[in-house]
Amino acid sequence: MGRSAMPYRVTLVGALALLALGAGCNESAAPDDTVDVHTIRLVVGEQVVTIEQGGVVAEPLVIGSGDTGLMAQFLDRSGELTPVSPAEYRIEIVPDDEGVVTFTRTTAFAGRLTGVAPGSARLAVCLLHVPSDQCEVGSRTEAVLPVTVDALGGGDGDPVEPGTGEGE
Numbered sequence: 001m002g003r004s005a006m007p008y009r010v011t012l013v014g015a016l017a018l019l020a021l022g023a024g025c026n027e028s029a030a031p032d033d034t035v036d037v038h039t040i041r042l043v044v045g046e047q048v049v050t051i052e053q054g055g056v057v058a059e060p061l062v063i064g065s066g067d068t069g070l071m072a073q074f075l076d077r078s079g080e081l082t083p084v085s086p087a088e089y090r091i092e093i094v095p096d097d098e099g100v101v102t103f104t105r106t107t108a109f110a111g112r113l114t115g116v117a118p119g120s121a122r123l124a125v126c127l128l129h130v131p132s133d134q135c136e137v138g139s140r141t142e143a144v145l146p147v148t149v150d151a152l153g154g155g156d157g158d159p160v161e162p163g164t165g166e167g168e
Contacts, residue, residue, distance in 0.1 A: 035084050037127055037137045039075040040091070042145075044068055044113060050075075051125050053137050055144040061123075062148045063101070065115040072109040074127065074137075084109070084127070089136070092128045096143040097121035115149035122146050 040051045045068045050058045072091040076082040086108035093103040100121040105111040122143030126135040
């Protein structure tokens with residue numbers, strides 16, 4: 001019985017290994033479920049700030065009191081605009097001090113920052129994959145973008161036209 005059971009065990013082990021490999025593949029995102037985004041570009045009034053993967057911010061943001069339009073665009077590793085589906089993704093922006101600044105989304109990739117009171121705060125910025133509730137780039141909790149609300153109106157309060165984030 002020892003010899004005849006051996007091929008069965010080998011076959012069973014092989015089948016289990018294939019099932020485990022298949023299950024592992026299902027857990028990873030399929031190419032169609034992810035986007036090739038390396039950098040989030042925020043156009044805020046007349047200012048442009050970028051947030052690279054890993055939370056590196058090239059420049060701080062200065063806005064005035066009141067509403068300032070914001071539009072997000074997404075760049076691939078080579079710095080080119082990359083399309084992102086507003087049906088599956090949206091920009092999430094969370095201030096660490098809503099007594100200084102708030103964010104209200106108006107479309108998947110646009111909204112307005114509101115300078116509530118003079119001061120400084122930081123924004124957590126995330127490209128959220130809505131079906132999985134996961135950040136593709138950025139963070140919902142790590143505030144990486146410094147923003148100053150200037151009482152003298154240091155930013156540009158003109159609203160940005162809402163866009164798709166696809167580089168129109």
